[in-house]
Amino acid sequence: MNYDLNKLSEPEQKTSTYKALGKLLKLISHEQKNLSLAFLAIILNTSVNLFGPFLIGHAIDKYVVTKQFHGLLVFGGILLGMYLIGLVTSYQQTILMGGVGQRLLFTLRNAIFNKLQQLPVAFFNQNKAGDLISRVNNDTDKLNQFFSQSLMQFVGSIFTMLGAGIFLLAINVRLGAAALLPAVLILVFTMVLSPWVKSSNAKNLKSTGGLSAEIQESLSNFKVVIAFNRRDYFRKRFQLANLDNYQTSIRAGLANNIFMPVYTLFSNIAQLIVLTYGIYLISMGEFTIGLLVSYLAYAVHFYNPLRQLAALWTNFQVAMAGWDRISHILTLETNLTALPETETVAGPLLEFRNVHFGYDTKEILHHVSFKLERGKTYALVGPTGGGKTTTASLIARLYDPKEGTVLLDGKDIRSYSAEERSQKIGFILQEPFLFSGTIRENILYGNEQLKDHSNEKLEQVILSANMGEILALFDDGLDTKVTSAGDSISLGQKQLIAFMRAVLRSPEVLILDEATANIDTVTEKLLGNILKQLPDSTTQVIIAHRLNTIESADEIFFVNSGEVNRAGSLDDAMHMLLKDNRTS
Numbered sequence: 001m002n003y004d005l006n007k008l009s010e011p012e013q014k015t016s017t018y019k020a021l022g023k024l025l026k027l028i029s030h031e032q033k034n035l036s037l038a039f040l041a042i043i044l045n046t047s048v049n050l051f052g053p054f055l056i057g058h059a060i061d062k063y064v065v066t067k068q069f070h071g072l073l074v075f076g077g078i079l080l081g082m083y084l085i086g087l088v089t090s091y092q093q094t095i096l097m098g099g100v101g102q103r104l105l106f107t108l109r110n111a112i113f114n115k116l117q118q119l120p121v122a123f124f125n126q127n128k129a130g131d132l133i134s135r136v137n138n139d140t141d142k143l144n145q146f147f148s149q150s151l152m153q154f155v156g157s158i159f160t161m162l163g164a165g166i167f168l169l170a171i172n173v174r175l176g177a178a179a180l181l182p183a184v185l186i187l188v189f190t191m192v193l194s195p196w197v198k199s200s201n202a203k204n205l206k207s208t209g210g211l212s213a214e215i216q217e218s219l220s221n222f223k224v225v226i227a228f229n230r231r232d233y234f235r236k237r238f239q240l241a242n243l244d245n246y247q248t249s250i251r252a253g254l255a256n257n258i259f260m261p262v263y264t265l266f267s268n269i270a271q272l273i274v275l276t277y278g279i280y281l282i283s284m285g286e287f288t289i290g291l292l293v294s295y296l297a298y299a300v301h302f303y304n305p306l307r308q309l310a311a312l313w314t315n316f317q318v319a320m321a322g323w324d325r326i327s328h329i330l331t332l333e334t335n336l337t338a339l340p341e342t343e344t345v346a347g348p349l350l351e352f353r354n355v356h357f358g359y360d361t362k363e364i365l366h367h368v369s370f371k372l373e374r375g376k377t378y379a380l381v382g383p384t385g386g387g388k389t390t391t392a393s394l395i396a397r398l399y400d401p402k403e404g405t406v407l408l409d410g411k412d413i414r415s416y417s418a419e420e421r422s423q424k425i426g427f428i429l430q431e432p433f434l435f436s437g438t439i440r441e442n443i444l445y446g447n448e449q450l451k452d453h454s455n456e457k458l459e460q461v462i463l464s465a466n467m468g469e470i471l472a473l474f475d476d477g478l479d480t481k482v483t484s485a486g487d488s489i490s491l492g493q494k495q496l497i498a499f500m501r502a503v504l505r506s507p508e509v510l511i512l513d514e515a516t517a518n519i520d521t522v523t524e525k526l527l528g529n530i531l532k533q534l535p536d537s538t539t540q541v542i543i544a545h546r547l548n549t550i551e552s553a554d555e556i557f558f559v560n561s562g563e564v565n566r567a568g569s570l571d572d573a574m575h576m577l578l579k580d581n582r583t584s
């Protein structure tokens with residue numbers, strides 16, 4: 001399955017945009033009351049603004065032309081009242097929509113983050129963290145800006161235009177048609193240019209994501225950058241990404257700003273038409289001065305919102321480009337779904353049955369079959385890049401086979417829920433990841449059974465699991481601080497914490513992927529003893545390059561060139577490795 005968000009096909013992109021629109025509507029469905037109130041406020045506001053010019057024109061013809069100035073005061077009072085209503089309704093809709101926008105931003109960020117948590121490892125292999133961060137932070141904000149600042153203005157502008165258009169046509173059809181002609185040209189112009197504006201903004205957002213990915217990569221690898229003195233390399237890469245972002249921003253800016261001047265030009269032309277044609281009609285006795293004043297005001301009421309729409313249309317296109325990028329994540333589904341419960345068939349604890357697997361088109365495991373019995377210790381050996389971690393990842397169902405089945409306890413591993421599976425399988429990764437916090441928080445991560453234990457009780461559990469000596473290696477015990485993804489402690493110490501984390505979950509299968517590679521010989525022996533004292537039913541899968549670490553294995557598998565074969569004894573494994581090194 002293709003999880004690369006930047007390489008989705010055209011139809012995939014289109015379906016996700018529409019599919020996700022349904023999700024967006026669901027996310028704001030509980031805002032119905034606020035949206036209706038804001039809508040009401042905007043209609044009231046528009047109506048009040050639209051009646052103003054009519055009243056002014058009427059007042060001119062009735063009181064100014066006939067010089068009955070006292071009537072003007074009454075009209076002035078009415079107008080003031082209407083303007084105050086306009087002020088209150090405008091404020092109300094701003095407040096209401098601001099709230100809707102912020103809540104949408106909040107819900108949307110949560111929804112995307114939750115979705116990210118559900119996606120499989122393959123998704124994270126194919127996408128850069130920086131780009132994902134940009135989607136969660138930057139792109140959602142584009143949508144918020146549209147909702148909180150533009151949507152109601154958008155609705156208001158359309159209402160004002162519609163009302164003003166009706167007044168223009170109702171007062172004088174011919175003059176109205178002439179005044180509205182430039183608007184038709186604007187409409188055509190907008191329809192032709194909108195796809196270009198949207199795609200320019202999409203490119204700009206993509207480039208912002210790329211820039212963010214570049215920053216993220218160089219910051220998270222800063223030690224390598226400094227050690228290899230490759231600052232120039234990253235500086236150049238950053239400059240390229242920054243240059244691309246600069247260029248796409250300029251292009252998006254150009255596209256975004258094209259509407260405003262054109263709209264202004266057409267708006268001025270419309271006023272010129274009204275003025276010239278209106279004066280002509282007055283000279284012919286077919287129109288009054290008061291009506292012309294109202295007319296000019298309505299032309300302004302029609303074209304000003306249209307100019308505003310130009311800016312809003314740009315915001316809309318930016319929001320849509322952002323929405324496309326968000327929707328691609330929201331509509332992705334994990335390919336690691338749980339199958340319906342299947343019947344348990346008595347058999348080994350774990351079995352690979354004709355498994356084929358590859359990360360992409362290249363096959364890494366080819367027609368692999370083997371069985372692991374309960375309570376035994378297995379070693380996976382083989383050359384670098386031979387497929388040991390891949391085999392272990394399939395045991396932990398980080399990926400599903402392309403063909404064939406992995407059976408856990410007699411059932412297809414896909415029929416277990418994620419909770420059940422992670423309870424049964426403990427995996428100590430080659431590069432253990434620790435969260436910022438304390439050792440306690442890290443070893444209790446995902447451990448429902450022990451999470452509420454006090455430090456004293458937890459220490460007891462650690463002692464009875466024979467891991468007291470490991471904990472004693474840390475000065476502050478369970479409260480030892482782990483900062484910034486574990487950078488404050490050594491790699492070996494990280495492996496010890498990851499070891500405690502996995503063992504405390506009492507898994508049925510414990511996978512150790514190079515779990516002792518960075519630990520001194522004395523501590524390694526200590527871990528060996530702890531492993532020996534694990535419950536008899538625990539099956540261990542040990543991946544190690546140092547053959548002495550697998551001396552205690554009941555059975556050894558040699559993993560290479562897509563195959564997993566029994567190696568027989570340690571000597572056989574050694575022989576196979578040496579042979580493989582000589583032939584390669």
Ligand SMILES: Nc1ncnc2c1ncn2[C@@H]1O[C@H](COP(=O)(O)OP(=O)(O)OP(=O)(O)O)[C@@H](O)[C@H]1O
Binds near residue numbers: 364382383385386390
């Ligand atoms: N996420 C991935 N995406 C694409 N290819 C991958 C990925 N992870 C591993 N591979 C490829 O799969 C092959 C097997 O890798 P794997 O990590 O399973 O080997 P290994 O035997 O565990 O190696 P090592 O002893 O170095 O840990 C390698 O060719 C590697 O390049």
